[in-house]
Amino acid sequence: MSESKKRILLMVLDGAGDRACPELRGLTPLQHVRTPNLDWFVEHGIAGLCDPISPGVRAGSDTAHLSILGYDARAVYTGRGPFEAIGAGVDIQPGDVAFRCNFATVNSDMEILDRRAGRIREPETEQLAEALDGIEIDGIECSVHAGTEHRAVLVLRGDGLSPDVTDCDPGEDSHLLRCEPLTEEAQLTADVVNGFLDEAYERLRSHTVNRKRSAAGLPPANILVPRGAGGYPDIESFQEKYGISATCVAGVGLVKGICKVCGLDVYPLPPVCDGGMDSDLIMKMEGVLEALEEYDFVLMNIKAPDVAGHDGDAKAKSEVIKRIDAAVGFFRSRMPEDLVVVITCDHCTPCSLQDHSGDPVPIAFYTQGMIWDDAGEFSETGCSRGMVGRIRATDIIPICMDLANRTSKFGS
Amino acid sequence: MSESKKRILLMVLDGAGDRACPELRGLTPLQHVRTPNLDWFVEHGIAGLCDPISPGVRAGSDTAHLSILGYDARAVYTGRGPFEAIGAGVDIQPGDVAFRCNFATVNSDMEILDRRAGRIREPETEQLAEALDGIEIDGIECSVHAGTEHRAVLVLRGDGLSPDVTDCDPGEDSHLLRCEPLTEEAQLTADVVNGFLDEAYERLRSHTVNRKRSAAGLPPANILVPRGAGGYPDIESFQEKYGISATCVAGVGLVKGICKVCGLDVYPLPPVCDGGMDSDLIMKMEGVLEALEEYDFVLMNIKAPDVAGHDGDAKAKSEVIKRIDAAVGFFRSRMPEDLVVVITCDHCTPCSLQDHSGDPVPIAFYTQGMIWDDAGEFSETGCSRGMVGRIRATDIIPICMDLANRTSKFGS
Numbered sequence: 001m002s003e004s005k006k007r008i009l010l011m012v013l014d015g016a017g018d019r020a021c022p023e024l025r026g027l028t029p030l031q032h033v034r035t036p037n038l039d040w041f042v043e044h045g046i047a048g049l050c051d052p053i054s055p056g057v058r059a060g061s062d063t064a065h066l067s068i069l070g071y072d073a074r075a076v077y078t079g080r081g082p083f084e085a086i087g088a089g090v091d092i093q094p095g096d097v098a099f100r101c102n103f104a105t106v107n108s109d110m111e112i113l114d115r116r117a118g119r120i121r122e123p124e125t126e127q128l129a130e131a132l133d134g135i136e137i138d139g140i141e142c143s144v145h146a147g148t149e150h151r152a153v154l155v156l157r158g159d160g161l162s163p164d165v166t167d168c169d170p171g172e173d174s175h176l177l178r179c180e181p182l183t184e185e186a187q188l189t190a191d192v193v194n195g196f197l198d199e200a201y202e203r204l205r206s207h208t209v210n211r212k213r214s215a216a217g218l219p220p221a222n223i224l225v226p227r228g229a230g231g232y233p234d235i236e237s238f239q240e241k242y243g244i245s246a247t248c249v250a251g252v253g254l255v256k257g258i259c260k261v262c263g264l265d266v267y268p269l270p271p272v273c274d275g276g277m278d279s280d281l282i283m284k285m286e287g288v289l290e291a292l293e294e295y296d297f298v299l300m301n302i303k304a305p306d307v308a309g310h311d312g313d314a315k316a317k318s319e320v321i322k323r324i325d326a327a328v329g330f331f332r333s334r335m336p337e338d339l340v341v342v343i344t345c346d347h348c349t350p351c352s353l354q355d356h357s358g359d360p361v362p363i364a365f366y367t368q369g370m371i372w373d374d375a376g377e378f379s380e381t382g383c384s385r386g387m388v389g390r391i392r393a394t395d396i397i398p399i400c401m402d403l404a405n406r407t408s409k410f411g412s
Numbered sequence: 413m414s415e416s417k418k419r420i421l422l423m424v425l426d427g428a429g430d431r432a433c434p435e436l437r438g439l440t441p442l443q444h445v446r447t448p449n450l451d452w453f454v455e456h457g458i459a460g461l462c463d464p465i466s467p468g469v470r471a472g473s474d475t476a477h478l479s480i481l482g483y484d485a486r487a488v489y490t491g492r493g494p495f496e497a498i499g500a501g502v503d504i505q506p507g508d509v510a511f512r513c514n515f516a517t518v519n520s521d522m523e524i525l526d527r528r529a530g531r532i533r534e535p536e537t538e539q540l541a542e543a544l545d546g547i548e549i550d551g552i553e554c555s556v557h558a559g560t561e562h563r564a565v566l567v568l569r570g571d572g573l574s575p576d577v578t579d580c581d582p583g584e585d586s587h588l589l590r591c592e593p594l595t596e597e598a599q600l601t602a603d604v605v606n607g608f609l610d611e612a613y614e615r616l617r618s619h620t621v622n623r624k625r626s627a628a629g630l631p632p633a634n635i636l637v638p639r640g641a642g643g644y645p646d647i648e649s650f651q652e653k654y655g656i657s658a659t660c661v662a663g664v665g666l667v668k669g670i671c672k673v674c675g676l677d678v679y680p681l682p683p684v685c686d687g688g689m690d691s692d693l694i695m696k697m698e699g700v701l702e703a704l705e706e707y708d709f710v711l712m713n714i715k716a717p718d719v720a721g722h723d724g725d726a727k728a729k730s731e732v733i734k735r736i737d738a739a740v741g742f743f744r745s746r747m748p749e750d751l752v753v754v755i756t757c758d759h760c761t762p763c764s765l766q767d768h769s770g771d772p773v774p775i776a777f778y779t780q781g782m783i784w785d786d787a788g789e790f791s792e793t794g795c796s797r798g799m800v801g802r803i804r805a806t807d808i809i810p811i812c813m814d815l816a817n818r819t820s821k822f823g824s
Binding site: 019020022026028048049053054055056057058059060061062063064073074077080100228254352353355356357358359380381384385389390 | 781782783784786798799800802803807810812814819820821823824
């Protein structure tokens with residue numbers, strides 16, 4: 001092996017893939033927007049399509065990022081709660097059961113009036129989380145941690161817990177559901193969740209934050225809606241699995257959580273890189289450039305296209321992609337030479353669907369000295385013309401590692 | 413998820429894929445024939461190639477249809493006999509062992525003179541099957557059911573049976589083979605089959621039908637040749653697995669049998685839609701349109717291209733494809749809007765081979781509001797230019813379900 005080892009940057013444009021948007025004359029945002037900087041990487045490398053899990057399977061951000069990092073999501077995924085918890089900076093431990101929650105608005109019949117309590121956010125959610133902290137039911141300690149926007153995490157700690165319980169989120173229905181055990185061993189856990197919800201409602205309804213919100217005509221955040229119960233994920237460390245130092249540059253808690261649980265470091269970013277629609281992408285790219293000086297492998301996530309997709313706003317998604325392209329241009333003019341760059345999405349978030357789809361996502365691999373194929377445009381159709389063909393997200397790290405001259409031979 | 417659920421139509425053009433045909437100046441029938449209606453679905457959707465099982469594996473119609481319906485054929489396939497039996501309307505039960513059979517012509521040395529007994533068919537085969545019904549050997553009840561053309565089904569019922577026995581079909585060789593057990597437990601079954609064959613020869617040789625055939629210079633159907641022994645298939649219901657109501661619109665027994673055993677309903681069709689070369693395709697399309705009013709999912713099979721392929725007749729296959737295209741045009745002008753359409757083949761049946769090959773088959777996915785790729789022609793090469801890439805038949809239902817907005821998210 002005469003070439004030296006390269007560093008690897010994996011850029012995840014969260015939810016950037018799409019379907020035909022009527023507002024964009026039947027194009028996807030990636031097809032619609034001119035993206036010379038993203039396209040540069042396609043032109044000077046190879047491209048294809050990638051299934052986050054397998055064809056047709058609608059991946060969550062969590063399962064998709066696990067796959068992108070080379071893990072079999074079906075084997076390691078243990079419910080979203082623990083990933084959210086870790087993302088929110090909660091030190092969850094083996095034996096804990098964690099839930100992802102929304103602050104929501106209910107009436108006294110526990111009918112949900114607003115699933116996001118008027119999109120309440122920090123610092124209000126932090127004050128409410130604090131009010132719920134320290135509740136203890138049947139010897140189980142309950143802790144609540146505010147997350148991004150209206151989101152929060154509930155962690156149960158104590159003996160005899162089980163993650164095999166139902167969600168309290170009614171989805172389409174309108175009444176908060178009671179938590180039910182799915183196995184005999186989970187009875188205690190379900191009882192604790194239900195006891196916690198009763199107590200939470202009592203504490204939240206009269207809280208100053210909510211009295212002020214009601215006075216201002218805003219929906220009070222008077223309940224927490226838990227779902228996605230999971231135990232502590234037992235995942236082999238990425239750094240050990242691949243023998244490289246690795247960090248993530250991401251704003252959104254869930255992605256940071258997944259990376260952490262996979263053993264990646266979380267690179268510190270200023271608060272303006274929060275993963276929202278207005279996240280400062282140039283500053284994020286500066287973070288990436290810095291991180292590449294310290295680490296062999298950097299996963300960068302830009303959340304904004306996913307947010308626009310969930311909002312069903314094809315124009316906003318196009319604007320975000322324009323901003324991403326500019327940031328990629330900023331990065332390209334400063335990037336080190338010994339670098340493998342992969343650009344892809346964790347899943348599509350079609351505006352028509354306002355949710356993730358099971359469509360494959362575009363992917364491009366770039367490094368100096370590689371073959372160039374016929375693909376020249378970073379889009380769903382543009383990348384499909386490339387020589388990568390159709391791969392699965394679990395193939396990404398092995399391909400990167402090989403382009404980075406970091407693989408060992410299987411056989412001789 | 414803001415879009416509503418769609419219905420799904422899976423059109424299987426049985427054996428339509430091919431290899432280069434000298435009679436068609438080196439083109440395949442799908443390349444040779446102008447098919448504007450099939451092409452319309454390719455132009456307005458996405459296309460690719462699909463391996464019925466995996467690259468290079470020659471699928472049967474049964475294993476291919478199992479795969480197309482999303483089942484791992486290697487896991488669930490238990491011999492062709494049970495599928496033929498179910499297709500012929502036989503109520504086979506757990507514990508039974510079923511064989512597919514040909515009526516054939518032998519001399520007194522059990523040398524096979526004509527493997528299809530001059531392509532004998534109904535009503536003669538029905539009379540012969542009746543003559544064989546009710547034979548009992550070693551306490552095992554033997555029943556025979558006439559199938560399509562020279563085909564029939566033998567079902568053994570009783571205690572202690574096993575499907576682990578050899579075929580009696582000599583293939584290239586010319587003598588009827590004795591049935592041999594492949595395990596100790598299968599000795600009884602082999603003995604019963606051999607006893608049955610002796611008795612069947614005695615009953616058939618002197619049967620009126622055969623006396624008349626001999627008098628007319630036709631080969632008598634004086635033996636049944638059993639092969640493909642299998643027990644009752646234990647398959648998870650398609651309707652439960654995917655949570656949708658499902659039916660099949662098919663003429664040929666084997667396809668109906670596979671669909672039935674997978675828990676699909678079998679939509680009633682008039683006898684002119686029998687899956688033969690002259691099957692009424694417009695009437696079949698009317699059946700599809702009706703079925704789509706009642707069901708979420710419809711699998712339609714058109715058998716004629718496979719028949720032409722087995723006959724090695726590239727011109728006849730081209731004519732059939734022309735007729736299919738006209739029927740697809742009829743369908744297209746009447747189809748509901750909220751529909752996902754998939755057009756594919758279960759396998760290729762190259763005219764040069766007169767049998768199935770392990771080549772991948774063309775596939776196209778269409779629904780309103782989807783991306784359009786570069787492919788524009790429903791053929792082996794035409795579809796290969798599309799963005800679907802190369803998938804496996806087991807990916808088809810997940811992709812359809814996703815395009816139909818019927819999948820749930822894996823993760824969040």
